[in-house]
Amino acid sequence: MxxxxxxxxxxxxxxxxxxxxxxxxxxxxxxxxxxxxxxxxxxxxxxxxxxxxxxxxxxxxxxxxxxxxxxxxxxxxxxxxxxxxxxxxxxxxxxxxxxxxxxxxxxxxxxxxxxxxxxxxxxxxxxxxVETNVLNASNSGGLLGTITNNSDGHVDIEINNTGNLEAFPTIEITNVHENGYIAIAGQNGAIEIGNKQEADGVTNALSEYLYNSNSDLSFSKFIDATGTANPQNSGLGTNGTISFQSDGLRFATQGTMSASQFAGGGMKVMTLPADSNGHVGAVNFYSHFNLFAWAGALGQTGILQILFTDSNDKLVAGYGIVKSDMNGNSAKCSFWVGGNTPKEYTSFGFETNNAEKKSKIS
The missing domain is CATH 2.40.30.200 (Elongation Factor Tu (Ef-tu); domain 3)
Structure with missing residues (x-):
């Protein structure tokens, strides 16, 4: 060789x-x-x-x-x-x-x-x-060195240099919570970053999930709200049922309608939990749902809604898909706001044919 x-x-x-x-x-x-x-x-x-x-x-x-x-x-x-x-x-x-x-x-x-x-x-x-040695919690106490976590919060790190010359380590620090001060002290000096007293009084916002269906694939945390008035439109009945069917929530039974209502349907509700600080409700939040709307024939109508309400079931905001076209295949995605002047904020139209493009050959 x-x-x-x-x-x-x-x-x-x-x-x-x-x-x-x-x-x-x-x-x-x-x-x-x-x-x-x-x-x-x-x-x-x-x-x-x-x-x-x-x-x-x-x-x-x-x-x-x-x-x-x-x-x-x-x-x-x-x-x-x-x-x-x-x-x-x-x-x-x-x-x-x-x-x-x-x-x-x-x-x-x-x-x-x-x-x-x-x-x-x-x-x-x-x-x-050629190789880089990494000292971490899993190999602490071995050939590379030792990491000691002390009761007062500081950490002692002893690094064993297995080479023949002085070496300068690269130190990676990840904070597990908000921290305005980091100090690294060695035999020949120290590096300090931030405010040791953390006296600015500012709490940074933390992004977190309040609900994620990945851990609730059958949407079991949503319960039937039969008979509760629809917060966005009282003309929509809620005596029907919505149930989980293999891959998501689907309309099951229409239910009954009162004389003042023009559509029957069902409604499920879930109370969002408090965040990590114990607060219920958020000034800024995101909501992502996969809504599948596909008319099986021309003229079919329907409405799918995701609504957010306050503790008194008053509408805060929501969005949904509305198909009121009784002849063709036109629908729209609408966004609503509640409060003192509830209204449709904006909308855009589309065809409920799963984006298929059909042509006729003669």
């Missing part, structure tokens, strides 16, 4: 025929800084890691136009504008961020093989781990 050297996501072993030597040495070398001591020698002040050079030697077998293709392919692979990933087969979990340095060589003087070399410069002088 061929030894692999990858640079900038290109496997160089697919271009040449083999690597003969790789010179990585030990570390990158150090530069030490000292200052003269007035009595003897010098005093050490600091040191730094140098950049690092890595040289790769390779061979290319003689074939028709072989040297030309190798030159072109290597030149293309090495043409980068900034350090790219250099990974060796014997150390696949380490990446060197490198750029080609100097002039790559390709000696074509032999009748059998060409030999060449490429030198890479690693500006940082060190390699980095």
């Amino acid at each position: 061929a030894f692999s050297v990858k640079f900038n996501d290109v496997d160089l072993s697919t271009i040449i025929d083999g690597f003969t030597a790789i010179t990585r040495n030990i570390g990158a070398g150090w530069t030490n800084t000292v200052q003269p001591n007035p009595i003897i020698g010098a005093d050490f002040t600091q040191n730094s890691i140098n950049s690092k050079s890595i040289t790769v030697n390779f061979i290319a077998d003689v074939k028709l136009d072989r040297f030309t293709s190798v030159r072109k392919a290597l030149a293309s692979a090495l043409n980068v504008k900034q350090p790219a990933a250099l990974i060796f087969d014997d150390d696949p979990n380490q990446v060197w961020w490198a750029v080609p340095d100097g002039t790559p060589t390709l000696d074509e003087s032999s009748f059998y093989q060409a030999v060449g070399s490429i030198t890479f410069l690693v500006p940082s002088g060190v390699s980095e781990s």
Whole structure:
């Protein structure tokens, strides 16, 4: 199996025929800084890691136009504008961020093989781990470190650096409730964000479901409201029944109508629960229902409504589908508001044929 050297996501072993030597040495070398001591020698002040050079030697077998293709392919692979990933087969979990340095060589003087070399410069002088280690609650106390939740609310995090150099962690924080202050303290300093006293007195609104039919597929929380007046139009009877049938609520029985009513039907009602703060009712809310309205024949009529009322069953707002066309297939989606001046706020028309387009061929 061929030894692999990858640079900038290109496997160089697919271009040449083999690597003969790789010179990585030990570390990158150090530069030490000292200052003269007035009595003897010098005093050490600091040191730094140098950049690092890595040289790769390779061979290319003689074939028709072989040297030309190798030159072109290597030149293309090495043409980068900034350090790219250099990974060796014997150390696949380490990446060197490198750029080609100097002039790559390709000696074509032999009748059998060409030999060449490429030198890479690693500006940082060190390699980095390809893998990212994540310390969280599930692996706390293991090799990576420990997370300790304290009774006063603060959290102690001890991270074990398993590498050879200093490392700087990326910390992700998700608040489980409103919090105006976050502080991260370490051995060499601290980062503080927000107001420690949380004195602004502002409570942010939280979006939440008051009712979701995903957890009530048969709409069992809706109960019959037989005989209760329709909050939007008292001319609509409510003595009929609506029942769940396989995939949703459907009209079951028409019921009776009084002399002042013009349509019979049924009605179900559910009292929306309080929100997480214990409040009943909301200034801003969304309502999404899937209303299926499809006339089986021309001239059929009907009405489907979703209405919201106050504690006295007075209309607040609602919407629905109304088909009063007794000859054709026209219907409209209407939106109503209640309060002191109840009215139809707006509406738009459509055909109740499930959006089918029919044509006649003669």
